Amino acid sequence: MTMKYPEAIDYLYSRLPMFTRDGATAFKKDLTNTLALCSALGNPHNHFKSVHIAGTNGKGSTSHMLAAILQVAGYRTGLYTSPHLIDFRERIRVDGRMIPKRAVSHFVASNQPLIESIQPSFFEVTVAMAYSYFEKQEVDIAIVETGLGGRLDSTNIIMPLLSVITNIGYDHTNMLGNTLQEIATEKAGIIKPGIPVVIGEWQLEVSGIFERIAAENRSKLVYASQWWEVESAGKDADYQYLAATRRNAVSGNSYALDLKGSYQAKNLPAVLCAVEELRTMGFTIKDGHIRQALAQVLPLTGLMGRWQTLSSEPLVICDTGHNADGWREVLANISATPHHALHMVIGVMRDKDLAMMLPLLPRDARYYFCQVAMPRALPAQELQASATSFGLEGTAFTNVDEALRAAKQHAGVDDLIFIGGSTFIVGELLAGFTH
Template identity: 70%
Template sequence: MNYEEAVDYLYARLPMFTRDGVSAFKKDLTNTWQLCEALNNPQERFRSLHIAGTNGKGSTSHMLAAILQAAGYRTGLYTSPHLLDFRERIRIDGALVSKQSVTDFINQHRPLIESIQPSFFEVTVAMAFDYFAREKVDIAVIETGLGGRLDSTNVINPLLSIITNIGYDHTNMLGNTLQEIAGEKAGIIKSGVPVVVGEWQPEVSGTFERIASEKKSPLVYASLEWRVRPTQNGQAYQYLEAIHRGEPNGSCYALDLKGRYQAKNLPAVLMAVEILRSKGFSIEEVQVKQALKQVQRVTGLMGRWQTLASAPLIICDTGHNVDGWHEVLANIAVTPHSRLHMVLGVMRDKDLDKMLPLLPEDARYYFCEVAMPRALPAAELLAAAAMHGLDGEARSSVADALQAAQQHAAEDDLIFIGGSTFIVADALLALGFKS
């Protein structure tokens, strides 16, 4: 197979959560272990950081990868899902895995894949680990896909586990309470391995403390160690001051990631750097600051409060659960604009009764859908939104919805695109963006 055929094979032959939903979610790690054993356990041949959480794990992963790169370490980065190119999932020092590497892996291991019958995610995890091992990375930053305990990435034994926060998402698989969800995310905590929890939350702190104690894993809450506050928001950067507990003065960091919610992610990043230094990593403060100014350019992160155009201003964000929407709406509130236009689409498994009441009634909505079975049809979203007083229209595609928004928007208006990672991906494609 050539590259296009290899990727088509992955998409067409293997169960995909993004396409098929819960039916593609595996209830144990058997397939991943079998794949890794057949590949000579590549996950044991590189050092790693493991990152889980309901929101912020992608940004946190990219920030830490950028910092490790700036410090001179050959750094692997595994994240999901991708936006425009399958290869976004697997990077070394910001560069996408080569098409040839993907093709060779599938051609070489196709009999193994067909014997084990793994999911799409299980294969991509094994592919990433094999690539990082063969390319001899110094360290790899590994983001979980869903949950933690049963996530395919959970076969690694990292130097450090990071859990950003806990909120309601994928409740049909992870549990209906914050405590249940926290228990699943805490499944990445390994015996004796330090764990950083980004946000101290009273509802779930007991769960983390119990599991960390059972595993004899040192636990620290980053938000209790670092106080972060915005100082200004410029054209290219937002500026955050971070003050370590017990210190009289703080440090100012310029971030090219403009979402205000990055103030919640920064403490976990700084705490992780502190622990890595204690483990012998040479990471200078100037390298941390340099890296945070160029995360998007260095690691290719897209879709996090990303400005796509001006006059009218077009911004997208991949936040798609209740907590994510709170952060998105806070960003919209402080973004100067005349009228708000919202290009929105969601997956069928999202709780509309929790999401729709949050959305502003004075915006104009363009509901849309992506071409996958999990997508909620735009007409159904329009009907549900009307019951909450939201005025809009249904469009057959993201490109069509975006075009309609652009036609109706004045130069000083704001067009926001979101509701799903896949809506953002289609918008980026429609506007000509590339990985």
């Protein structure tokens, strides 16, 4: 059977349960379907090396930075991330290049009977497609980002060389648990017997959980934040500069990052520790490779939506941060960005905890509430009503384009327009900018 790319994408989107569209009902709480799919495909995940990355915030940036470093070091590198912002193929890359359309359509067409028999979710099929593609492309190593959680995440059938968990915060509590300890237990599910694990941030509330599970698995555990101290060394139009000093070292290294969000200072220690672990396994990664890669993560891996500047006069910036911790980092970046008045174009999903998020937002900003066209999206009018109860004043719009147009009409040349609150708001925005 042959199938054109638009048909394949339509099949994936319309035929399969999809978390980004349907929410918790599409989340399969076991690995049965993924294991069955991959078994029928010859277990492709057993035929390439990998690094597995989980965490509440920063796992996408960490994945892209690590992939960029391995690419510059000369390794054929697979990268699996989710969700995508504009193009489905963003999820599956080799050396920064998206999976070809013909590879997507061929996979769907040739495996449609298998998919129909197993009845997997959209994410389960996407994981199987990525693993199959990485095997066919004979990658030297694949960086695999979890979708949601860790223990029961579809990606968690791999036996990686290294596990990385960036941090733990409140997000998807309806599926992962209502306490940091419950969420940490789910994320720690990617820790495998005898496989070293790097934890990006030491957090008092959850450190005992990681230490217990690592000990049970006899896995070496490293807290990156205890090994590396990273400080801002300034920024310019093209880069932010970070100074990283290893514990007990007399001097450190300076890195220019084309990822400009200040929160990358929290992600960098995990990246550096991951590189150190890979070096002990025989990977040749020089300090020059790291510097070169971090200065060009965006062109190397195609990362978008992380404190991304879209235009100036007025300054327009978007960011995919969407939970309480993500918002704290976004607001720190806003505070550090010179501007006169602040205009906030925001939309959220129904499953977000507004009572935790809205009190964080500045009351002196002008708000433009919007939504994307998917069932999970919270209607803009409902978001506006909730925001008003927290003293946030603004207007509701049917989509992000209308909201941004209104913000631009009201903004002066020295103002800042920020767009965010949801990965999907940013995705819809960027799709408009690229077409």
